[in-house]
Amino acid sequence: SYELTQPPSVSVSPGQTASITCSGDKLGEKHACWYLRKPGQSPVLVIYQDTKRPSGIPERFSGSNSGNTATLTISGTQAMDEADYYCQAWDSSTVVFGAGTKLTVL
Amino acid sequence: EVQLVESGGGLVQPGGSLRLSCAASGFTFSNYWMHWVRQAPGKGLVWVSHIEIGGNNTTYADSVKGRFTISRDNAKNTLYLQMNSLRVEDTAVYYCARESADSFDLWGRGTLVTVSS
Numbered sequence: 098s099y100e101l102t103q104p105p106s107v108s109v110s111p112g113q114t115a116s117i118t119c120s121g122d123k124l125g126e127k128h129a130c131w132y133l134r135k136p137g138q139s140p141v142l143v144i145y146q147d148t149k150r151p152s153g154i155p156e157r158f159s160g161s162n163s164g165n166t167a168t169l170t171i172s173g174t175q176a177m178d179e180a181d182y183y184c185q186a187w188d189s190s191t192v193v194f195g196a197g198t199k200l201t202v203l
Numbered sequence: 204e205v206q207l208v209e210s211g212g213g214l215v216q217p218g219g220s221l222r223l224s225c226a227a228s229g230f231t232f233s234n235y236w237m238h239w240v241r242q243a244p245g246k247g248l249v250w251v252s253h254i255e256i257g258g259n260n261t262t263y264a265d266s267v268k269g270r271f272t273i274s275r276d277n278a279k280n281t282l283y284l285q286m287n288s289l290r291v292e293d294t295a296v297y298y299c300a301r302e303s304a305d306s307f308d309l310w311g312r313g314t315l316v317t318v319s320s
Contacts, residue, residue: 098265130306132248139298139313140240140248145306183248187305190262192238192250 099188101195108201115171117198119184122165127187129167131160133180134197140183144169176202205229205309207299212314219289219318225282225299225311233277236302239284241295242313249295252284253302267293289318 102120109115119129129147132140142151144160147167157172167186171178179202184195211223223239239251252263252273261273272285282299296315300307 128305132307134248139310140300140307141310142306142308145304145308149304151308181247185248185306191264192240192253194240194248194250197247 099186099191099193101184101186101193103182103184103195103198105196106199106201108203109171109174110203111176112173115174115178115200115202117169117171117182117184117200119167119169119195120165121167121186121193124165124167124186125163127162129160129162129184129186131158131167131169132183132185133178134183135180143182171200174200174202178202207301207309207311209297209299209311209314212297212316214317214319215289216320217289217291217318220285220287221289221316223284223286223297223299223314223316225284227280227282227301230301230309232275232280237273237275237282238300238302238307239273239282240298240300240307240310241293241316242298243292243295246295251297254282286316289316291318294318 131144134140147162159170181197208226238253254261254273270288274283296313298313299311301309
């Protein structure tokens with residue numbers, strides 16, 4: 098079965114750039130998307146179709162996808178961005194999520 | 204208001220059954236594929252099942268295939284998940300989610316299913 102691999106944790110200082118990676122076989126040939134989830138809340142879509150931001154998502158969130166790796170980049174990270182982040186893609190007719198990355202803003 | 208509201212969760216013994224519902228409002232439910240996604244305590248998101256617009260085509264994660272059945276009633280704007288032969292490992296918060304552009308752009312608040320004796 099298809100797998101997406103994320104680092105368990107990433108730390109960043111306020112105002113700096115955070116990068117979270119998601120790796121999978123030929124992931125660049127699929128569409129990747131990203132969600133954040135804060136404790137006690139439902140997931141929120143922050144990037145879809147590799148690079149697109151839904152309405153209401155700040156411009157500091159951006160995405161890329163090439164080769165075997167998709168990357169979520171948060172520029173000028175704020176304390177409010179501290180959350181768990183999940184990548185997601187389709188494989189055949191099923192949906193796959195990465196295991197999630199805990200972003201800590203120190 | 205555009206929203207999804209899940210219901211039907213609760214405590215059930217191993218081997219038991221539950222039926223989850225997801226009521227959609229504020230958008231044309233019959234225009235969207237719909238999904239169930241779950242999150243076990245302390246774990247990540249796991250996709251469970253999806254159903255296409257007309258309800259005829261469905262897919263399931265291997266872990267629930269043969270035990271869970273997804274369905275929808277477009278006249279009632281409601282998505283369902285019938286869960287049979289429940290196992291302890293099915294314990295999770297179950298979310299319904301709306302699909303758009305290969306991603307989930309709208310999520311409900313979730314309903315907790317606890318399988319325990």
